[in-house]
Amino acid sequence: MNGPSIPTTPTTPPADAVLPERSPLAPAPGTLIGSHYDECFGCGPHHPQGLQLTAVAGEHLDVTARFTVKPAHQGGPGLAHGGVLVSALDETLGTLNWLLGAPAVTGRLETDFVRPVPVDSVLHIHARVTGVHGRKVYSAAEGRIGGPDGPVAIRAQALFIQVKLEHFTTHGRPEDVRKILDDPDQIKRARAFEVNP
Numbered sequence: 050m051n052g053p054s055i056p057t058t059p060t061t062p063p064a065d066a067v068l069p070e071r072s073p074l075a076p077a078p079g080t081l082i083g084s085h086y087d088e089c090f091g092c093g094p095h096h097p098q099g100l101q102l103t104a105v106a107g108e109h110l111d112v113t114a115r116f117t118v119k120p121a122h123q124g125g126p127g128l129a130h131g132g133v134l135v136s137a138l139d140e141t142l143g144t145l146n147w148l149l150g151a152p153a154v155t156g157r158l159e160t161d162f163v164r165p166v167p168v169d170s171v172l173h174i175h176a177r178v179t180g181v182h183g184r185k186v187y188s189a190a191e192g193r194i195g196g197p198d199g200p201v202a203i204r205a206q207a208l209f210i211q212v213k214l215e216h217f218t219t220h221g222r223p224e225d226v227r228k229i230l231d232d233p234d235q236i237k238r239a240r241a242f243e244v245n246p
């Protein structure tokens with residue numbers, strides 16, 4: 050043994066991972082990143098029970114998002130359910146893929162819950178790409194409470210895998226896929242990905 054080893058996980062980018070340029074199709078820094086699907090539990094504006102998360106593009110390969118913890122999100126009395134917080138981080142990490150211009154799905158998501166998050170808290174989330182290696186996108190996020198510079202309440206590292214749009218059309222429930230294929234606005238957004246795979 051040569052001293053303590055540095056722990057690595059499949060969500061830590063390998064040494065030869067790269068940090069690419071923002072896609073030419075990426076939303077400008079400071080602008081809202083639109084929902085990828087109106088009925089998404091994380092970001093869909095038409096999902097009444099969803100988190101309705103909105104994210105803002107950062108200057109680099111990063112985004113910020115705010116999530117207000119509602120009574121419907123409780124795990125313990127007056128406290129956010131951990132799984133709901135993970136969903137908020139997963140969704141925010143997912144929006145990073147708009148900056149890279151290629152659709153991707155979560156392969157692995159590791160989370161540290163650092164402090165309890167009371168109902169009515171605003172979780173200030175910052176997520177960034179930490180490396181890209183082939184189809185693998187490595188990323189990390191923190192959620193802070195009490196303000197954007199407040200203490201970290203939750204931390205995550207993720208590995209997203211880039212997929213073709215057929216991933217969604219092949220695996221999704223057919224009636225939902227059909228509905229989306231009939232919606233010109235959604236198709237436009239999906240095409241934006243297609244021209245820069």
Ligand SMILES: CCCCC/C=C\C/C=C\C/C=C\C/C=C\CCCC(=O)SCCNC(=O)CCNC(=O)[C@H](O)C(C)(C)COP(=O)(O)OP(=O)(O)OC[C@H]1O[C@@H](n2cnc3c(N)ncnc32)[C@H](O)[C@@H]1OP(=O)(O)O
Binds near residue numbers: 143144183184185239
């Ligand atoms: C045309 C209209 C369609 C319109 C659709 C509308 C919108 C859609 C557009 C965009 C949506 C985009 C994002 C959504 C955003 C946010 C939502 C939140 C994100 C999610 O919530 S999304 C749901 C949860 N997510 C899943 O539902 C994934 C289920 N899963 C799979 O679908 C497969 O499993 C897949 C595709 C992941 C991989 O399958 P695959 O066959 O493509 O690739 P393969 O297995 O070869 O892996 C390649 C390399 O990744 C490594 N690797 C893979 N998995 C790993 C793991 N778990 N841990 C560590 N390493 C892993 C391998 O080890 C290999 O590594 P290496 O290259 O080094 O060998």
